[in-house]
Amino acid sequence: MTDQFTLQARTGAAMRLRRGQHLTIVNTHGTQVVDCWALSAADPAEHMSMPHCRNQWYRLTPRPGDLLVTNLRNPILRLVADSSPGIHDTLIPCCDLVRYHQLGIKGHHASCAENFTTALRSIAIEQRLPPPPLNLFMNVPLKANGALAVAAPDSKPGDHVDLEAEMDCIIVLSACPHDIFPVNGADCTPKDVAYAVR
Amino acid sequence: MTDQFTLQARTGAAMRLRRGQHLTIVNTHGTQVVDCWALSAADPAEHMSMPHCRNQWYRLTPRPGDLLVTNLRNPILRLVADSSPGIHDTLIPCCDLVRYHQLGIKGHHASCAENFTTALRSIAIEQRLPPPPLNLFMNVPLKANGALAVAAPDSKPGDHVDLEAEMDCIIVLSACPHDIFPVNGADCTPKDVAYAVR
Numbered sequence: 001m002t003d004q005f006t007l008q009a010r011t012g013a014a015m016r017l018r019r020g021q022h023l024t025i026v027n028t029h030g031t032q033v034v035d036c037w038a039l040s041a042a043d044p045a046e047h048m049s050m051p052h053c054r055n056q057w058y059r060l061t062p063r064p065g066d067l068l069v070t071n072l073r074n075p076i077l078r079l080v081a082d083s084s085p086g087i088h089d090t091l092i093p094c095c096d097l098v099r100y101h102q103l104g105i106k107g108h109h110a111s112c113a114e115n116f117t118t119a120l121r122s123i124a125i126e127q128r129l130p131p132p133p134l135n136l137f138m139n140v141p142l143k144a145n146g147a148l149a150v151a152a153p154d155s156k157p158g159d160h161v162d163l164e165a166e167m168d169c170i171i172v173l174s175a176c177p178h179d180i181f182p183v184n185g186a187d188c189t190p191k192d193v194a195y196a197v198r
Numbered sequence: 199m200t201d202q203f204t205l206q207a208r209t210g211a212a213m214r215l216r217r218g219q220h221l222t223i224v225n226t227h228g229t230q231v232v233d234c235w236a237l238s239a240a241d242p243a244e245h246m247s248m249p250h251c252r253n254q255w256y257r258l259t260p261r262p263g264d265l266l267v268t269n270l271r272n273p274i275l276r277l278v279a280d281s282s283p284g285i286h287d288t289l290i291p292c293c294d295l296v297r298y299h300q301l302g303i304k305g306h307h308a309s310c311a312e313n314f315t316t317a318l319r320s321i322a323i324e325q326r327l328p329p330p331p332l333n334l335f336m337n338v339p340l341k342a343n344g345a346l347a348v349a350a351p352d353s354k355p356g357d358h359v360d361l362e363a364e365m366d367c368i369i370v371l372s373a374c375p376h377d378i379f380p381v382n383g384a385d386c387t388p389k390d391v392a393y394a395v396r
């Protein structure tokens with residue numbers, strides 16, 4: 001029996017995985033983007049890196065079986081299973097307060113960048129600048145001319161990905177707080193997701 | 199009159215630009231990839247960031263007039279002019295020794311990662327891990343299914359880009375030493391390029 005935790009809408013969580021442990025991330029409502037980071041437990045400056053992953057895959061997005069590698073090209077996670085259509089994003093950075101101000105928000109707005117820093121601080125790690133994350137379930141359609149867009153996730157309620165740790169690592173998850181564009185569904189309303197470690 | 203410097207094949211260079219200065223990078227032979235980094239002079243942890251640039255452009259690659267922004271979303275450079283067909287890469291990390299070992303090289307091989315660290319050290323800055331660069335002239339064709347490839351540059355001898363500094367910054371250039379795939383032309387032979395600051 002594996003405990004399943006709720007990651008509340010707009011919030012983040014950090015956790016340690018030992019090599020061989022599995023993390024399942026469940027898109028409870030099907031419409032929520034989950035930003036995912038992985039840092040080496042031995043040296044948090046070594047982190048899962050989307051450019052190095054793309055170089056590993058020769059593809060923009062991971063498929064089941066693919067290794068996710070760090071900025072030192074070491075395997076840190078493996079995408080073991082994915083019940084969704086496999087539409088995830090590796091191109092766009094996490095949202096941050098500057099971005100919300102650019103989009104017209106005044107004052108504070110929750111962001112994946114803040115969730116990253118706050119979640120890491122909860123396990124006594126200080127890191128102010130999040131690396132570019134794996135944006136699970138994020139739908140960034142790419143046109144033939146290289147133009148990008150942001151669309152609602154193409155996943156069903158209950159869709160989930162299973163990641164296995166390839167090294168002892170620290171995972172940070174953020175249920176993206178974006179509520180301006182349909183990043184998190186056509187209703188622009190961030191929702192809870194769930195996760196479990198085994 | 200502006201002095202033009204040769205950046206020898208397989209080597210790197212670091213330089214300081216004040217806001218408003220221009221850097222021209224000339225693809226002398228038309229076949230050479232030039233990895234380009236920009237770091238804030240005030241805080242080298244703030245650096246030109248391809249994910250943030252893509253979010254700024256809503257496109258994979260820059261066009262003349264586009265701002266290049268940092269991981270804090272501040273403008274650091276502007277692509278003022280580009281005489282090439284505009285095929286540059288923002289998806290792939292710089293080459294490093296681990297990558298050459300993966301490709302079968304034994305022992306040492308020059309790399310853009312080593313050039314980055316060495317060039318910065320020449321101006322008394324220590325940074326061991328290069329951020330993902332703007333790979334000028336690098337041709338990474340992307341298929342509709344998201345698959346990537348690496349092809350020879352699609353530029354002519356003498357093609358050049360002109361970058362203007364939007365903040366005081368440190369630029370690092372590396373004439374990519376890759377000589378296994380046709381990254382640097384069909385003859386897989388790295389070549390000199392040139393640059394000028396005004």
